Amino acid sequence: MPTTKLKFKSAASEKRNRQDYFNIAVSVDCVILGYENKELKVLLIESDLEEFNGLHSLLGDLVDPHEDLDAASYRVLKDRTGLDDVYLEQVQSFGNIQRHPSGRVVTTAYYSLVDIRNHRLQLSHKAVSWHTVSEIQKLAFDHKEILDTCLKRLREQVMERPIIFNLLPPKFSLRELQEVYEAILGVGLDRRNFRKKIMLKDWMTDLKEMETDVPHRPGRLYKVGAR
Amino acid sequence: MPTTKLKFKSAASEKRNRQDYFNIAVSVDCVILGYENKELKVLLIESDLEEFNGLHSLLGDLVDPHEDLDAASYRVLKDRTGLDDVYLEQVQSFGNIQRHPSGRVVTTAYYSLVDIRNHRLQLSHKAVSWHTVSEIQKLAFDHKEILDTCLKRLREQVMERPIIFNLLPPKFSLRELQEVYEAILGVGLDRRNFRKKIMLKDWMTDLKEMETDVPHRPGRLYKVGAR
DNA sequence: AAGTAATATGTATCTGAAACACATTAAATA
DNA sequence: TATTTAATGTGTTTCAGATACATATTACTT
Numbered sequence: 273m274p275t276t277k278l279k280f281k282s283a284a285s286e287k288r289n290r291q292d293y294f295n296i297a298v299s300v301d302c303v304i305l306g307y308e309n310k311e312l313k314v315l316l317i318e319s320d321l322e323e324f325n326g327l328h329s330l331l332g333d334l335v336d337p338h339e340d341l342d343a344a345s346y347r348v349l350k351d352r353t354g355l356d357d358v359y360l361e362q363v364q365s366f367g368n369i370q371r372h373p374s375g376r377v378v379t380t381a382y383y384s385l386v387d388i389r390n391h392r393l394q395l396s397h398k399a400v401s402w403h404t405v406s407e408i409q410k411l412a413f414d415h416k417e418i419l420d421t422c423l424k425r426l427r428e429q430v431m432e433r434p435i436i437f438n439l440l441p442p443k444f445s446l447r448e449l450q451e452v453y454e455a456i457l458g459v460g461l462d463r464r465n466f467r468k469k470i471m472l473k474d475w476m477t478d479l480k481e482m483e484t485d486v487p488h489r490p491g492r493l494y495k496v497g498a499r
Numbered sequence: 500m501p502t503t504k505l506k507f508k509s510a511a512s513e514k515r516n517r518q519d520y521f522n523i524a525v526s527v528d529c530v531i532l533g534y535e536n537k538e539l540k541v542l543l544i545e546s547d548l549e550e551f552n553g554l555h556s557l558l559g560d561l562v563d564p565h566e567d568l569d570a571a572s573y574r575v576l577k578d579r580t581g582l583d584d585v586y587l588e589q590v591q592s593f594g595n596i597q598r599h600p601s602g603r604v605v606t607t608a609y610y611s612l613v614d615i616r617n618h619r620l621q622l623s624h625k626a627v628s629w630h631t632v633s634e635i636q637k638l639a640f641d642h643k644e645i646l647d648t649c650l651k652r653l654r655e656q657v658m659e660r661p662i663i664f665n666l667l668p669p670k671f672s673l674r675e676l677q678e679v680y681e682a683i684l685g686v687g688l689d690r691r692n693f694r695k696k697i698m699l700k701d702w703m704t705d706l707k708e709m710e711t712d713v714p715h716r717p718g719r720l721y722k723v724g725a726r
Numbered sequence: 727a728a729g730t731a732a733t734a735t736g737t738a739t740c741t742g743a744a745a746c747a748c749a750t751t752a753a754a755t756a
Numbered sequence: 757t758a759t760t761t762a763a764t765g766t767g768t769t770t771c772a773g774a775t776a777c778a779t780a781t782t783a784c785t786t
Contacts, residue, residue, distance in 0.1 A: 689744070689745075689746085691745095691746085691747095692743070692745080696742090699742095713752095713753090714752095714753065715751090715752070715753065715754095716750080716751045716752045716753075717751090717752070717753095
């Protein structure tokens with residue numbers, strides 16, 4: 273705990289005392305995304321606030337004064353999913369006065385991509401469950417806006433950086449990969465053009481293995497990573 | 500001031516009481532950018548903390564519990580420059596434990612583009628001044644990292660959205676516009692290709708006027724906005 | 727053995743980006 | 757007044773990436 277006074281010299285800070293400035297709580301909210309049955313899913317919890325009775329909300333928590341902001345989002349993810357080696361990226365902060373009915377809370381949103389079929393994934397609580405992103409109409413707090421903002425950022429980044437593989441199992445076919453892209457981008461893609469484009473990026477390695485248990489001609493399997 | 504208890508149910512929040520969670524201060528920091536003499540400039544203030552003696556820092560302030568996060572950044576900008584109709588965009592939040600030597604402060608960074616030659620622009624304080632971005636080596640706090648992050652975002656957006664015009668006076672030539680792009684992107688651009696590309700965007704209107712007071716053939720003047 | 731459904735691959739076309747050259751204009755200079 | 761200078765203003769060619777599109781192949785199913 274700091275004992276030194278914070279020094280800020282604006283008009284606003286001069287007319288208020290130090291205690292006032294610790295009347296804002298800081299939280300993180302995680303948009304934890306998964307992919308299953310050709311649909312993008314997000315992990316939600318039933319809101320426990322009366323104001324939001326029946327609505328779901330993102331997974332979040334207040335930030336401990338002794339932990340880094342990023343660390344708080346990793347903690348939420350670890351607590352809720354059991355996973356600690358996942359992709360997590362800060363998107364934006366939301367700080368309207370009235371966004372939390374119980375008090376002033378400024379939250380920072382992160383999005384994360386996890387493999388739903390990963391056997392280490394264990395949900396922390398019965399009230400936590402996967403929801404199809406495209407079917408979500410309304411969420412508690414400003415969480416629908418946060419979700420939409422994170423999805424927009426994800427769509428912008430998904431062709432720029434090799435992050436999508438976090439949604440897939442270690443071995444995957446090009447068909448599966450394309451279906452994930454289609455679920456995220458919300459458009460159909462030409463298979464031949466998709467393959468050329470994705471192959472040029474050098475994000476995957478051919479495992480020289482074939483799919484099994486598919487009711488049709490099996491495709492090649494790939495793993496993430498060059499070489 | 501909320502009287503209801505904040506309800507959060509994680510392991511971390513259960514083992515701490517409410518007061519602990521108001522021990523994080525929230526601030527905003529503004530990367531206020533201008534353009535002059537073919538160089539990108541940023542508005543800095545001399546740090547008043549002993550730890551950062553001699554170093555400059557970005558313009559920021561603590562957020563008032565009764566103001567929106569975005570409103571706080573507008574207030575900082577208004578207080579420091581006198582301008583209230585400027586482009587301002589949130590970039591990212593920075594929340595490492597030790598980023599502020601006097602206590603725990605989570606800050607949200609914004610960048611802003613202003614016309615240095617705007618006559619309404621008035622700096623609030625003698626210690627506030629413009630610095631050439633490319634010459635900045637070190638800043639107080641983590642402000643160098645914040646600056647770099649904002650510049651990166653600016654470079655990503657400058658060809659996507661018509662924001663660069665905020666750096667220019669109401670009437671400008673294509674040469675001036677290109678020079679601003681070159682200053683931001685840090686590269687030289689081909690004049691003919693630049694013109695074609697920028698014209699296709701429909702961001703500007705031909706004023707049917709010519710430059711005056713230039714020691715060479717005068718160029719056409721444009722203003723921002725289609726039609 | 728035939729049918730089905732998916733994999734695998736190649737080519738022609740279009741669009742935007744990049745490279746590049748010359749005529750024009752106004753001011754400065756001789 | 758003619759010449760020089762330095763910038764404006766425009767067009768074409770080339771290249772790369774994106775898009776549109778068709779046929780042969782393979783494994784399973786019937």
